[in-house]
Amino acid sequence: MYCVQCGNHSLKILPSGEYLCEYCGTRYDTEESREKLLNKPTEAELIDLFYRAAKYEIAHDYMGELKLLVEYKERCWDDVRYLLKLGRAYRTVGFKKEAIECYERAREYTPEDAIISHNLAVIYLSSQEPQKAVSLYEDAIRKMEAHREQYSNDDYAGALANYGGCLIALGNNHLGEDYLKRGEMLGYKNGVALRKMCSEMFKQLKLA
Numbered sequence: 001m002y003c004v005q006c007g008n009h010s011l012k013i014l015p016s017g018e019y020l021c022e023y024c025g026t027r028y029d030t031e032e033s034r035e036k037l038l039n040k041p042t043e044a045e046l047i048d049l050f051y052r053a054a055k056y057e058i059a060h061d062y063m064g065e066l067k068l069l070v071e072y073k074e075r076c077w078d079d080v081r082y083l084l085k086l087g088r089a090y091r092t093v094g095f096k097k098e099a100i101e102c103y104e105r106a107r108e109y110t111p112e113d114a115i116i117s118h119n120l121a122v123i124y125l126s127s128q129e130p131q132k133a134v135s136l137y138e139d140a141i142r143k144m145e146a147h148r149e150q151y152s153n154d155d156y157a158g159a160l161a162n163y164g165g166c167l168i169a170l171g172n173n174h175l176g177e178d179y180l181k182r183g184e185m186l187g188y189k190n191g192v193a194l195r196k197m198c199s200e201m202f203k204q205l206k207l208a
């Protein structure tokens with residue numbers, strides 16, 4: 001970070017949250033001047049970035065998409081829309097740790113969003129960490145039930161079924177089946193594979 005007036009790199013943060021360039025005396029005391037200082041992208045730049053990323057995605061060039069998005073990491077690290085896109089891009093190419101970092105950060109900004117909890121839970125479950133996924137699914141289901149109109153039926157059915165899967169992976173078959181069946185009754189289609197994956201996970205985790 002440097003003063004956009006003089007290029008000096010040592011900026012002082014004042015107790016008020018303002019920045020002061022000790023070299024030329026410029027104060028960054030408005031939202032706009034701070035964004036300029038922090039080199040945040042404009043709305044137009046962001047839209048252009050997402051458009052270019054989508055082109056890679058459509059071409060199934062997921063590594064290309066990731067490389068493009070990563071270039072903006074420093075400048076966009078507090079934009080939820082960006083974090084969700086970067087998280088999905090990491091997840092698509094199998095970088096789970098990095099994907100988790102993005103979703104965790106996005107969750108700090110929008111703690112009420114059930115889909116972020118759901119996305120995080122999916123990664124933990126697929127990384128054989130059902131104990132971490134289980135409370136996130138509980139969180140997602142609770143939020144979806146509190147605001148059913150905001151979430152699609154598929155999302156809700158998926159959260160119920162996967163929560164059931166988590167419980168099965170943790171050895172609670174009876175309750176797990178209840179949730180899985182509730183999800184299936186609402187249209188969840190992947191129950192057979194999910195049951196198989198989660199019972200195998202239970203066996204493996206028990207051996208570990």
Ligand SMILES: [Zn+2]
Pocket residue numbers: 003004005006007008021022023024025026
């Ligand atoms: Zn300066």
